[in-house]
Amino acid sequence: MSQNPILEIKGLHKRFGDHHVLKGIDFSVEPGERVAIIGGSGSGKSTFLRCMNFMETLSEGEIWLDGQRIGQQVRGRMTYPEKQLCKVRERLGMVFQQFNLFPHMTVLQNVMEGLITVKGLSRQDARAIAVRELAKVGLGEKHDAWPGRLSGGQQQRVAIARALSMEPEVLLFDEPTSSLDPELVGEVLRVINQLAEEGRTMLLVTHELGFAYHFATRVIFLADGVFHEVGTPDEVLKNPQKPRTQEFLRRFGEFAF
Amino acid sequence: MHYTPDFSVVWNNWPVLLRGLWVTLEIWLPSIAMGLIGGFLIAQARLSQRRLVSGISLVYVELFRDTPVLIQLIWFYYAFPILVGIQLSPFAAAMLGLTLNTSAYASEIFRGGIRSIHRGQMEGALAIGMSRAQAMRRVILPQVIKRMLPAFTNRTIEVAKMSSLASVISVHELMYQGRLLSSTYYRPFELLTAVAFIYLVLIYPGTFLAGRLEKHLARSN
Amino acid sequence: MNYSWDFRPVFAHFDMLALGLLNTVKIAAVSIVLGVLVGLVLAMMRLSVRRWLRWPAAVVIEFYRNTPPIVHFFWFFYAFPVLLSVSMSPYVAAVLALSTQSGAFYAEVFRGGIVSIERGQWEGARALGMTHAALMRRVIVPQAISRMVPPFIERSFELLKTTALASTLAYADLLYQAMMVNSQTFRPLEVYTTIAAMYLVLLVTASQLARIAERRLTAYQ
Numbered sequence: 001m002s003q004n005p006i007l008e009i010k011g012l013h014k015r016f017g018d019h020h021v022l023k024g025i026d027f028s029v030e031p032g033e034r035v036a037i038i039g040g041s042g043s044g045k046s047t048f049l050r051c052m053n054f055m056e057t058l059s060e061g062e063i064w065l066d067g068q069r070i071g072q073q074v075r076g077r078m079t080y081p082e083k084q085l086c087k088v089r090e091r092l093g094m095v096f097q098q099f100n101l102f103p104h105m106t107v108l109q110n111v112m113e114g115l116i117t118v119k120g121l122s123r124q125d126a127r128a129i130a131v132r133e134l135a136k137v138g139l140g141e142k143h144d145a146w147p148g149r150l151s152g153g154q155q156q157r158v159a160i161a162r163a164l165s166m167e168p169e170v171l172l173f174d175e176p177t178s179s180l181d182p183e184l185v186g187e188v189l190r191v192i193n194q195l196a197e198e199g200r201t202m203l204l205v206t207h208e209l210g211f212a213y214h215f216a217t218r219v220i221f222l223a224d225g226v227f228h229e230v231g232t233p234d235e236v237l238k239n240p241q242k243p244r245t246q247e248f249l250r251r252f253g254e255f256a257f
Numbered sequence: 258m259h260y261t262p263d264f265s266v267v268w269n270n271w272p273v274l275l276r277g278l279w280v281t282l283e284i285w286l287p288s289i290a291m292g293l294i295g296g297f298l299i300a301q302a303r304l305s306q307r308r309l310v311s312g313i314s315l316v317y318v319e320l321f322r323d324t325p326v327l328i329q330l331i332w333f334y335y336a337f338p339i340l341v342g343i344q345l346s347p348f349a350a351a352m353l354g355l356t357l358n359t360s361a362y363a364s365e366i367f368r369g370g371i372r373s374i375h376r377g378q379m380e381g382a383l384a385i386g387m388s389r390a391q392a393m394r395r396v397i398l399p400q401v402i403k404r405m406l407p408a409f410t411n412r413t414i415e416v417a418k419m420s421s422l423a424s425v426i427s428v429h430e431l432m433y434q435g436r437l438l439s440s441t442y443y444r445p446f447e448l449l450t451a452v453a454f455i456y457l458v459l460i461y462p463g464t465f466l467a468g469r470l471e472k473h474l475a476r477s478n
Numbered sequence: 479m480n481y482s483w484d485f486r487p488v489f490a491h492f493d494m495l496a497l498g499l500l501n502t503v504k505i506a507a508v509s510i511v512l513g514v515l516v517g518l519v520l521a522m523m524r525l526s527v528r529r530w531l532r533w534p535a536a537v538v539i540e541f542y543r544n545t546p547p548i549v550h551f552f553w554f555f556y557a558f559p560v561l562l563s564v565s566m567s568p569y570v571a572a573v574l575a576l577s578t579q580s581g582a583f584y585a586e587v588f589r590g591g592i593v594s595i596e597r598g599q600w601e602g603a604r605a606l607g608m609t610h611a612a613l614m615r616r617v618i619v620p621q622a623i624s625r626m627v628p629p630f631i632e633r634s635f636e637l638l639k640t641t642a643l644a645s646t647l648a649y650a651d652l653l654y655q656a657m658m659v660n661s662q663t664f665r666p667l668e669v670y671t672t673i674a675a676m677y678l679v680l681l682v683t684a685s686q687l688a689r690i691a692e693r694r695l696t697a698y699q
Contacts, residue, residue, distance in 0.1 A: 324681065452549060
């Protein structure tokens with residue numbers, strides 16, 4: 001299958017001051033792919049994901065969405081007009097480690113918010129979509145709850161519903177289970193799995209290697225700001241070729257496939 | 258805007274302003290020092306088990322916090338002497354008013370600091386065999402004082418600003434001298450601007466320090 | 479201490495004090511409204527990405543925070559008119575002083591509220607594709623307001639107390655009217671005790687009303 005990539009990254013560099021986090025990454029995602037990005041803490045895996053929807057500004061590099069380069073050349077310099085970035089972010093849904101729900105809005109209002117202010121839907125249409133997406137993540141009975149009253153797992157499912165409601169072409173998950181109590185991880189992973197079965201295009205930064213193995217069509221091991229090893233879950237997680245990858249997997253210990 | 262400022266009037270009267278600044282320091286520093294001592298005592302009274310003692314100290318604190326300082330200074334200068342039958346100099350009235358006012362505010366800082374002590378800290382110290390006094394000196398107080406330091410610095414700044422109100426009851430401090438000079442030479446723009454800058458130089462280091470302390474404290478927690 | 483209190487001469491002039499109280503409330507209300515406007519402008523400048531907007535606002539704010547209020551009153555009444563060669567009524571000078579100094583403090587309250595909102599909230603809204611304007615209006619400001627309410631009330635309470643300084647410019651506020659009554663009755667103890675009580679009632683009432691408002695405005699937390 002040789003489709004056109006939905007998302008393409010060329011020569012991506014990211015520096016925080018003197019700290020060179022990402023050192024020239026080329027990467028592309030085809031529709032329907034599910035990519036798991038793993039690596040030690042501080043390896044830049046979250047930064048990599050956050051560059052794609054411009055939560056971080058790029059130091060160098062190009063991002064192409066559906067064959068179109070993001071940004072505009074103005075007098076030889078690349079600029080990123082707000083309007084264009086908003087459009088890109090609308091098409092790339094993101095789920096954060098800390099959920100980032102809006103505490104002053106109810107669960108239903110959280111999911112309706114983007115539909116109304118970004119997509120410009122009417123309240124009724126937004127409501128219908130929000131109700132549908134919340135039912136899908138199993139929170140149909142929590143419409144009027146305040147996010148602060150929910151468990152971490154429930155909050156993260158609301159955040160997923162909020163991202164889904166925008167009908168994004170690609171979903172970005174930034175360590176979605178890392179701040180959850182162990183017993184709440186399962187409910188979130190089940191929802192992500194369900195999305196995988198629908199054939200959605202997804203990028204997942206995670207520490208859950210067992211889940212990554214079952215979930216992903218491709219696994220990337222990021223180390224020292226480059227793609228250290230890339231391949232199928234079997235190749236990278238079961239038969240890693242490079243010593244660094246082997247070392248990382250050994251340190252993470254046994255994980256159940 | 259045809260006005261041409263002439264700041265030579267400031268330089269020519271520099272000794273007078275300096276004398277005023279000296280009096281400002283004379284009211285400011287003693288009243289903050291005595292106010293802290295008074296505040297510590299009132300905080301003890303507020304935390305007392307006896308309802309009458311804590312009640313009276315509460316009324317004291319609220320009286321000083323819920324009326325303008327200027328009224329307090331005027332009251333101590335014009336009204337209080339009649340009540341007690343002793344004549345007070347403007348300086349003494351200002352000092353009395355500012356000290357009692359500072360005591361009220363400082364007591365709230367002490368009270369907050371003492372109440373913020375976590376019970377676990379005392380228990381932890383006792384558990385390794387410290388006496389109550391040792392625990393207080395070695396464990397509790399260092400934490401509490403550190404936590405109260407920004408608030409005390411802010412209070413010190415406030416008292417410096419309040420000391421300027423003593424000019425209203427004709428204490429010859431900086432603001433008073435500035436007003437006097439500006440009506441003598443009819444150069445209010447130059448003289449009042451100069452007075453403002455002298456206060457700025459006096460007070461800004463305190464604000465800067467309080468800001469640094471707060472940041473430092475936020476980081477260490 | 480065998481002074482015999484006599485409040486009758488004071489109460490005979492109560493209409494004057496009532497007018498003074500009304501003027502105190504009036505000047506406070508006008509200055510709060512104008513102060514909020516000044517504060518909003520300064521806060522937006524401070525939060526701007528442009529350095530040439532941030533810096534002047536920071537200088538103005540620091541100047542006001544580090545100089546005594548009485549200096550501002552005298553500066554606006556005596557120095558400012560000289561500079562612009564206009565005449566200035568006590569009322570206008572006092573309102574200018576009060577609204578600019580409270581504006582400087584309000585600006586820090588507003589800015590503090592905005593920057594206290596966690597990064598995740600900005601990112602969550604941005605990730606949905608919201609524009610800066612939309613995320614401010616829908617996500618950041620609504621949350622920031624409830625955090626601004628307590629310090630805003632505290633600042634307004636301070637402003638209400640500071641209005642007493644308008645009397646030094648001969649604006650007919652409560653303190654000034656008390657001085658007038660005193661010069662007619664020669665009863666300073668009764669006069670100043672009465673107005674201290676009036677300020678107390680005014681300030682306690684204001685803080686109770688503020689507390690009710692605060693509870694309403696911060697309901698969802």
